[in-house]
Amino acid sequence: MDRNLPEKVVVKTSVKTGAVLWIAGASSGIGAAVAREWVRRGGRVALSARRANRLDALVRELGGTARAISVACDVTRDGDCERAVAEIISRWGCLDLAFANAGFGVSAEFDQLSIDDYRRQFETNVYGALRVARGAFPELKRSQGLFAVTSSVLGHVSLPGGSPYAMSKFAVRAFAEALRVEWQRHGVGVTLISPGFVASEIRQVDNEGRHHPDARDPVPEWLVVPVEAAAREIADAFEARESERIVTRHGKVLVLLNRLFPGLVRRFILPRFATPPGQKGWTRKR
Numbered sequence: 001m002d003r004n005l006p007e008k009v010v011v012k013t014s015v016k017t018g019a020v021l022w023i024a025g026a027s028s029g030i031g032a033a034v035a036r037e038w039v040r041r042g043g044r045v046a047l048s049a050r051r052a053n054r055l056d057a058l059v060r061e062l063g064g065t066a067r068a069i070s071v072a073c074d075v076t077r078d079g080d081c082e083r084a085v086a087e088i089i090s091r092w093g094c095l096d097l098a099f100a101n102a103g104f105g106v107s108a109e110f111d112q113l114s115i116d117d118y119r120r121q122f123e124t125n126v127y128g129a130l131r132v133a134r135g136a137f138p139e140l141k142r143s144q145g146l147f148a149v150t151s152s153v154l155g156h157v158s159l160p161g162g163s164p165y166a167m168s169k170f171a172v173r174a175f176a177e178a179l180r181v182e183w184q185r186h187g188v189g190v191t192l193i194s195p196g197f198v199a200s201e202i203r204q205v206d207n208e209g210r211h212h213p214d215a216r217d218p219v220p221e222w223l224v225v226p227v228e229a230a231a232r233e234i235a236d237a238f239e240a241r242e243s244e245r246i247v248t249r250h251g252k253v254l255v256l257l258n259r260l261f262p263g264l265v266r267r268f269i270l271p272r273f274a275t276p277p278g279q280k281g282w283t284r285k286r
């Protein structure tokens with residue numbers, strides 16, 4: 001028997017009412033929708049991102065500081081996550097869940113990208129998730145809580161023209177799978193969230209991380225799932241302390257097909273999603 005294992009490993013099966021959820025990447029899209037859903041279910045949320053005006057507006061929308069607080073945090077900066085957790089503890093005294101959700105996409109074919117493009121992608125999507133985990137772990141141990149992190153269906157299936165993003169999301173999945181076993185003996189759960197196409201601002205952000213609010217979503221509308229539906233699925237996964245939730249039906253189908261018939265997926269599906277030169281990724285060829 002492993003001597004490090006406590007005699008009885010506590011595995012919570014649900015999240016108590018009023019549970020404090022810290023969301024890193026809460027100013028728009030999936031993070032903001034999960035915040036709304038969590039408060040609707042009776043929980044409390046601490047919202048982090050760089051756009052403080054968005055977070056403050058969301059706090060007001062959620063009824064003020066009894067239910068929601070805004071906590072400044074840029075996940076690419078060392079020390080921000082520790083400071084954010086300290087602020088949450090000084091305000092509410094506990095942290096039950098931490099959701100490392102901050103991310104954006106760098107996409108183009110390999111020969112059009114620099115090493116710095118890959119580095120920038122990893123700094124937010126991978127090292128950002130690491131910083132959230134590092135900042136939250138001491139408190140999650142105390143609360144026997146849950147660490148959740150957003151990967152993607154593209155953390156299972158790598159699309160041509162999107163290697164930086166897919167690499168970052170494969171890395172996040174590997175991180176979560178290792179942590180899940182490591183943190184079992186501390187009673188901390190790990191949930192991997194792997195969405196397919198969900199309505200958000202992600203496809204309005206360019207390779208440098210700049211927002212283009214007028215940019216058209218290149219993904220066909222019928223394939224994009226409303227963010228509220230995704231948020232409900234994600235909150236369900238948190239409450240059940242699931243190991244992984246693949247969000248969206250098309251996402252589940254693609255991951256399964258890729259597992260069972262990788263050759264067919266490579267030959268018939270992936271080429272249809274190749275990014276035309278000079279265009280932002282995840283575009284179907286027209």
Ligand SMILES: NC(=O)c1ccc[n+]([C@@H]2O[C@H](COP(=O)([O-])OP(=O)(O)OC[C@H]3O[C@@H](n4cnc5c(N)ncnc54)[C@H](OP(=O)(O)O)[C@@H]3O)[C@@H](O)[C@H]2O)c1
Nearest residue numbers: 025027029030049050051074075102103197198200201202
């Ligand atoms: N929507 C999809 O189709 C889809 C599919 C698969 C996976 N995902 C993943 O889902 C997660 C959420 O994305 P989304 O789709 O909801 O896009 P989004 O609307 O663009 O939201 C991204 C969030 O990440 C935050 N963020 C980015 N860089 C940050 C940084 N350095 N520090 C702190 N926060 C940062 C943004 O806030 P600020 O800009 O204010 O900092 C924003 O709140 C991402 O990890 C994304 O990769 C999305």
